[in-house]
Amino acid sequence: MNDELIQKAKNVRKAWEFLRSQSAATKNEALLLIAKKLDENRHRIIEANQKDVEIAREKGVRESLIDRLVLTDKRIDGMIKACETVAKLDDPVGEVIRSWVREDGLRISQIRVPIGPIGIIYESRPNVTVETSILALKSGNTVLLRGGSDAINSNKAIVKAMKDALENSKLPSSSVEFVENTDRKLVEEMLKLNQYLSLIVPRGGYGLIKFVVENSNIPVLETGVGNCHIYVDESANLEKSIDVIINAKVQRPGTCNAVEKVLIHRNIAAKFLPVLYEKLQENKVEVRGCKKSVEIVKDIKIATEEDWETEYLDLILAIKIVDSTDEAIEHINRYSTGHSEAILTENYSNAIKFVESIDSAAVYVNASTRFTDGGQFGFGGEIGISTQRLHARGPVGLKELTTYKYVVLGEYHVRG
Amino acid sequence: MNDELIQKAKNVRKAWEFLRSQSAATKNEALLLIAKKLDENRHRIIEANQKDVEIAREKGVRESLIDRLVLTDKRIDGMIKACETVAKLDDPVGEVIRSWVREDGLRISQIRVPIGPIGIIYESRPNVTVETSILALKSGNTVLLRGGSDAINSNKAIVKAMKDALENSKLPSSSVEFVENTDRKLVEEMLKLNQYLSLIVPRGGYGLIKFVVENSNIPVLETGVGNCHIYVDESANLEKSIDVIINAKVQRPGTCNAVEKVLIHRNIAAKFLPVLYEKLQENKVEVRGCKKSVEIVKDIKIATEEDWETEYLDLILAIKIVDSTDEAIEHINRYSTGHSEAILTENYSNAIKFVESIDSAAVYVNASTRFTDGGQFGFGGEIGISTQRLHARGPVGLKELTTYKYVVLGEYHVRG
Numbered sequence: 001m002n003d004e005l006i007q008k009a010k011n012v013r014k015a016w017e018f019l020r021s022q023s024a025a026t027k028n029e030a031l032l033l034i035a036k037k038l039d040e041n042r043h044r045i046i047e048a049n050q051k052d053v054e055i056a057r058e059k060g061v062r063e064s065l066i067d068r069l070v071l072t073d074k075r076i077d078g079m080i081k082a083c084e085t086v087a088k089l090d091d092p093v094g095e096v097i098r099s100w101v102r103e104d105g106l107r108i109s110q111i112r113v114p115i116g117p118i119g120i121i122y123e124s125r126p127n128v129t130v131e132t133s134i135l136a137l138k139s140g141n142t143v144l145l146r147g148g149s150d151a152i153n154s155n156k157a158i159v160k161a162m163k164d165a166l167e168n169s170k171l172p173s174s175s176v177e178f179v180e181n182t183d184r185k186l187v188e189e190m191l192k193l194n195q196y197l198s199l200i201v202p203r204g205g206y207g208l209i210k211f212v213v214e215n216s217n218i219p220v221l222e223t224g225v226g227n228c229h230i231y232v233d234e235s236a237n238l239e240k241s242i243d244v245i246i247n248a249k250v251q252r253p254g255t256c257n258a259v260e261k262v263l264i265h266r267n268i269a270a271k272f273l274p275v276l277y278e279k280l281q282e283n284k285v286e287v288r289g290c291k292k293s294v295e296i297v298k299d300i301k302i303a304t305e306e307d308w309e310t311e312y313l314d315l316i317l318a319i320k321i322v323d324s325t326d327e328a329i330e331h332i333n334r335y336s337t338g339h340s341e342a343i344l345t346e347n348y349s350n351a352i353k354f355v356e357s358i359d360s361a362a363v364y365v366n367a368s369t370r371f372t373d374g375g376q377f378g379f380g381g382e383i384g385i386s387t388q389r390l391h392a393r394g395p396v397g398l399k400e401l402t403t404y405k406y407v408v409l410g411e412y413h414v415r416g
Numbered sequence: 417m418n419d420e421l422i423q424k425a426k427n428v429r430k431a432w433e434f435l436r437s438q439s440a441a442t443k444n445e446a447l448l449l450i451a452k453k454l455d456e457n458r459h460r461i462i463e464a465n466q467k468d469v470e471i472a473r474e475k476g477v478r479e480s481l482i483d484r485l486v487l488t489d490k491r492i493d494g495m496i497k498a499c500e501t502v503a504k505l506d507d508p509v510g511e512v513i514r515s516w517v518r519e520d521g522l523r524i525s526q527i528r529v530p531i532g533p534i535g536i537i538y539e540s541r542p543n544v545t546v547e548t549s550i551l552a553l554k555s556g557n558t559v560l561l562r563g564g565s566d567a568i569n570s571n572k573a574i575v576k577a578m579k580d581a582l583e584n585s586k587l588p589s590s591s592v593e594f595v596e597n598t599d600r601k602l603v604e605e606m607l608k609l610n611q612y613l614s615l616i617v618p619r620g621g622y623g624l625i626k627f628v629v630e631n632s633n634i635p636v637l638e639t640g641v642g643n644c645h646i647y648v649d650e651s652a653n654l655e656k657s658i659d660v661i662i663n664a665k666v667q668r669p670g671t672c673n674a675v676e677k678v679l680i681h682r683n684i685a686a687k688f689l690p691v692l693y694e695k696l697q698e699n700k701v702e703v704r705g706c707k708k709s710v711e712i713v714k715d716i717k718i719a720t721e722e723d724w725e726t727e728y729l730d731l732i733l734a735i736k737i738v739d740s741t742d743e744a745i746e747h748i749n750r751y752s753t754g755h756s757e758a759i760l761t762e763n764y765s766n767a768i769k770f771v772e773s774i775d776s777a778a779v780y781v782n783a784s785t786r787f788t789d790g791g792q793f794g795f796g797g798e799i800g801i802s803t804q805r806l807h808a809r810g811p812v813g814l815k816e817l818t819t820y821k822y823v824v825l826g827e828y829h830v831r832g
Contacts, residue, residue, distance in 0.1 A: 021772060100794065106783060108793060113775070115805050194629075198805050213610075214633050219806040240828035247830035344828070355823050356437060359529070367522060367826030376831065377524060377822075378516065389531050389614050389819045390635040391807040403805045406793075407771050410783030412656035412760070414663035415792065 001189050004181055009196040011174035012117040012142040019175055020114045020140045024091035027138050030169035034134065035083035037165040041157065042076045048157035049126065056124075056150055064254040064314045068125045069151055079130040079158075082381055086134045089380045092399045093140045107409040112402045114140030116198025119190055120383070121146045121212060123204035126154035132201070132383045133162060133176045139401040142175045144197060146190060148204070149182035156180065191216040201396075203384050206311065221396060223384030226256035226339035227311045228369045231328040231354070233345035234265040238272050240366075241344045242279050248342070248368040250283045253315050256385055257340050257372040260312050262319050263328045269321045270296055280317060289319040296321075308335045325350045329357045336360055338387045340369040361387060361394040418602050420595060425612040427590035428533040428558040435591055436530045436556045440507035443554050446585035450550065451499035453581040457573065458492045464573035465542065472540075472566055480670040480730045484541045485567055495546040495574075498797055502550045505796045508815045509556045523825040528818045530556030532614025535606055536799070537562045537628060539620035542570035548617070548799045549578060549592045555817040558591045560613060562606055564620070565598040572596065607632040617812075619800050622727065637807060639800030642672035642755035643727045644785045647744040647770070649761035650681040654688050656782075657760045658695050664758070664784040666699045669731050672801055673756050673788040676728050678735050679744045685737045686712055696733060705735040712737075724751045741766045745773045752776055754803045756785040777803060777810040 019027075038045070049071040056069055092112050099109040118141050122128045129145060136143045147155040159178040166173040179186060191200060194217045201221045202212040213220055230248060232241050248259035264272055269292065277297045280287050288303040300319070307318045308331075322328045325343075332341050342364035343354040351365045362372040372394060374382025379397030386392045392400035435443075454461070465487040472485055508528050515525040534557050538544045545561060552559045563571040575594040582589040595602060607616060610633045617637045618628040629636055646664060648657050664675035680688055685708065693713045696703050704719040716735070723734045724747075738744045741759075748757050758780035759770040767781045778788040788810060790798025795813030802808045808816035 020775075102792075102794070106787065217630050219635065219804060221806075237828060243830055244828050251831055359436075360821065362822040362824060364824045365826065367824055367829040368831050370831040371522065371824060371829070372822075376518075378518070388635060390637075393819055394822050403809055405776065406778040406788075406810050408778060408780045408783055408787060410781065412653060412660050413783040413787070414659055415667060415784050415786040 002181060002183075002186050005179055005186055005189055005193075008177035008179060009117075009144055009190075009193045012144045012177050013196040015172040015175040016114070016117045016142040018172055019137070019142055022140065022171065026170045027091065027140070028087040030137060030166060030171045031083045031087040031134055033165035033169050034130075034162050035080045037161040038076060038080050038083070038130070038158070041161040042073065045076060045154065045157040045161065046071055046073070048153040051153045052151050061150070062314070065124060067254050069154075071126055071154060075127060079127055082131055083134050085380045086138050086398075089138065089398060091138065092402050097404055104413060105411065106413050109407045110404050111407055112404050115401055115403045117142045117144060117196060118401070119144045119146065119193070119197045119200045119218065121187055121190065121200065121202045121204070121208065123148040123208065124150040125203075126151040126158060128203055129155050129158045129178070130162070131381055132203075135381055135383050135398060135401060137171065137175060139398045141401055143177070144190070145176065145178045146187060147178070152180075152182055187211070188215055191218060194218045201384055219391075220388075221384065221386055221391060222388040223386055223396070224256040225311055225337045225387055226258070226385070227261065227309065227335060227337045228257060228259045228340045229261045229263060229332045229336060230259050230342045230344060230369065231263040231322075231325070231332070232265060232268065232272065233325060233343060233347055233350050234267040235346040235350070236268070236344040237346065238268065238275070241272070242276055244342070244344060244366070244368050245276060246279055246283060248370050249280070249285055249317050250315070251370055254313050255370075256311070257369050258313070259369050260310070260317065261308065261335070262317060263322050263331060264319065266292070266321050266323055269293070273297055273319070273321075284315055286316045287319060288316065290321055292321040293319045311337065325353055329354060332358055339385060340364065340372040342367060342369050361385065417605050418597060418599075420597055421602055421605055421609075424593035424595060425533075425560055425606075425609045428560045428593050429612040431588040431591040432530070432533045432558040434588055435553070435558055438556065438587065442586045443507065443556070444503040446553060446582060446587045447499045447503040447550055449581035449585050450546075450578050451496045453577040454492060454496050454499070454546070454574070457577040458489065461492060461570065461573040461577065462487055462489070464569040467569045468567050477566070478730070481540060483670050485570075487542055487570060491543060495543055498547055499550050501796045502554050502814075505554065505814060507554065508818050513820055520829060521827065522829050525823045526820050527823055528820050531817055531819045533558045533560060533612060534817070535560045535562065535609070535613045535616045535634065537603055537606065537616065537618045537620070537624065539564040539624065540566040541619075542567040542574060544619055545571050545574045545594070546578070547797055548619075551797055551799050551814060551817060553587065553591060555814045557817055559593070560606070561592065561594040562603060563594070568596075568598055603627070604631055607634060610634045617800055635807075636804075637800065637802055637812060638804040639802055639812070640672040641727055641753045641803055642674070642801070643677065643725065643751060643753045644673060644675045644756045645677045645679060645748045645752060646675050646758045646760060646785065647679040647738070647741070647748070648681060648684065648688065649741060649759060649763055649766050650683040651762040651766070652684070652760040653762065654684065654691070657688070658692055660758070660760060660782070660784050661692060662695055662699060664786050665696070665701055665733050666731070667786055670729050671786075672727070673785050674729070675785050676726070676733065677724065677751070678733060679738050679747060680735065682708070682737050682739055685709070689713055689735065689737075700731055702732045703735060704732065706737055708737040709735045727753065741769055745770060748774055755801060756780065756788040758783060758785050777801065
């Protein structure tokens with residue numbers, strides 16, 4: 001086992017024993033100090049980031065991924081704002097979820113408590129470093145961060161600023177630790193540290209998440225793979241549907257809630273698809289499609305089986321023409337990653353059927369899939385979008401970073 | 417991969433696609449039919465169980481474990497009662513957990529849904545077969561059961577009765593499947609079936625749970641290992657404390673919420689320990705203890721490091737004399753399995769400190785640890801007692817066998 005890794009895992013465990021019972025005021029003060037230090041160090045952080053971006057460009061990394069890596073003044077402002085927003089959110093720790101008194105007078109309360117030290121394994125987005133740390137701290141948890149080598153310089157600069165802030169706060173500076181060694185082997189070692197870490201959150205592509213799920217002894221919160229679908233029913237308002245699809249695909253194509261597949265009812269396909277295709281072309285979206293789509297718009301590239309399974313994270317969209325809402329549901333439940341799916345329709349029964357039958361974290365009627373996001377849901381941020389069924393689904397905010405314990409108060413009660 | 421295992425995993429997945437949207441009335445009818453069939457087949461079940469008990473006795477299995485295996489008319493009555501109780505409980509599926517409207521009119525609701533097909537891997541208690549299945553069915557889930565070879569005849573007889581009942585109900589009979597092959601290799605294979613199973617619940621000893629956690633690709637709900645502690649503070653009512661300890665140790669020593677360790681404040685040890693020791697002797701409890709305990713009562717056997725870590729599940733208790741509440745807390749947080757711990761005290765500050773500092777699923781003030789139980793908590797049963805931090809802690813009832821999804825209703829909303 002790597003010494004740096006073990007030592008930092010022990011550090012976050014020890015820091016958690018202290019942090020878990022700290023007041024909201026103490027935690028908020030630390031968050032505002034982090035905001036201040038990020039502001040003071042913004043030039044150093046952007047400089048470090050430029051190094052990372054140059055290296056990525058040299059390696060020929062594609063632009064939608066570069067977009068995830070780049071830090072601008074505006075994105076640093078976003079991080080600072082995030083600290084201030086999270087400081088203002090209610091502290092979930094200590095909430096009495098339910099409480100009751102048995103007939104014999106025994107009082108049982110279910111009380112929200114922090115979840116424990118969290119291991120975050122992520123790829124190229126350096127703002128994940130701040131976003132995850134501040135949510136963890138506010139909910140009484142500590143973090144062991146393991147960022148991708150692409151963003152190593154950016155991350156080191158950000159973590160330095162955060163730890164400087166913690167030094168000046170009442171929280172231990174080891175509440176946030178960052179593994180600097182970028183050897184891939186360390187990810188596997190980190191996944192065995194269930195003695196120190198209570199939860200692992202992988203943030204990245206399918207490959208990373210699969211590796212983490214298959215190798216972790218620590219409970220995993222699967223996040224972020226979004227092969228999201230929009231189904232355009234025959235009764236949909238077609239003009240507004242175009243706007244929703246363009247928003248879901250184009251606004252930020254590198255994110256997990258961007259739409260990747262559009263299913264169209266056959267009765268409107270001949271009318272709708274050419275208009276949609278033109279609008280997608282205007283927005284530089286590469287369009288692939290089923291055989292029937294290609295029959296309507298010849299310039300559409302034929303889609304392969306692999307397309308239906310793929311999260312592009314890019315300006316690519318695949319289109320399939322279906323015979324019915326049932327066929328759309330069947331296709332989605334087969335290929336979806338359980339993230340976000342939408343139906344566009346004016347038909348009440350089809351809307352209800354879609355909502356009942358689609359088993360994803362977020363199911364939409366007449367809205368863009370881009371809303372599946374902690375900020376948009378009003379959680380003030382998120383540590384990721386859970387696509388698993390256990391513990392939390394969808395945006396993982398402060399509440400989702402807690403667990404509970406039962407506190408039982410008696411008068412020397414015995415079980416009869 | 418074993419054919420029986422794969423086929424039955426596929427069966428429960430398919431059955432779940434149907435079951436998950438069935439009404440409470442349909443599910444309750446099935447539960448009452450199960451109760452009826454258990455009653456009709458009680459002699460056959462007890463006969464099958466007697467075979468298992470004979471084999472266990474021949475193998476020299478110890479009596480506290482035989483107690484877990486034995487089915488009597490009274491225990492069959494308990495199973496039937498459990499079906500009736502669970503049928504009466506509120507269906508958690510469909511509950512709106514929270515719901516809000518954004519400023520732009522987008523409506524977001526968090527709605528409770530079934531968790532999915534559940535794999536149960538358990539050891540010798542045949543009543544687990546019924547308890548887990550009925551809770552799963554009521555919460556809209558299906559089960560793939562893998563019971564211990566010790567109870568194979570009992571389990572086959574019970575499952576036959578349950579499947580007969582399901583045949584007469586509106587639910588698929590494959591909502592409950594039992595793996596008959598007792599080859600140990602199948603447990604490992606079952607843990608890789610994340611394509612079909614959403615959750616694994618191991619019910620058994622430390623060895624089984626550790627194996628499941630280390631080998632599962634499916635999210636695991638760790639249950640049941642209870643190295644439970646009671647700390648007797650110097651201010652405790654000593655007479656009532658004796659009653660609580662005897663109840664926690666003796667009432668049913670083979671269960672996970674039975675107390676295994678008693679810590680005593682040094683200022684009352686000389687007075688309290690001899691009385692407690694005598695009472696434990698009367699109840700045939702073997703007593704082990706730290707050096708200081710042995711100085712007070714010579715007949716106490718000296719405890720080893722292993723004792724502090726062990727869940728005896730037997731009429732054995734280890735005693736340690738401590739200098740303070742802090743030392744008791746430190747000892748518990750070091751050796752506890754995170755199940756149930758109690759303080760007996762009249763001192764308000766010590767009670768608060770204990771409740772704040774002990775990080776177990778259930779923390780008691782002046783009550784027996786034996787209350788950590790789905791029935792006692794009013795959940796109408798439990799699929800196990802969770803000792804992990806994710807998803808659910810303590811008794812896992814109907815609510816804990818669900819997850820949620822977000823349903824978002826818009827008017828062609830796009831993200832700005």
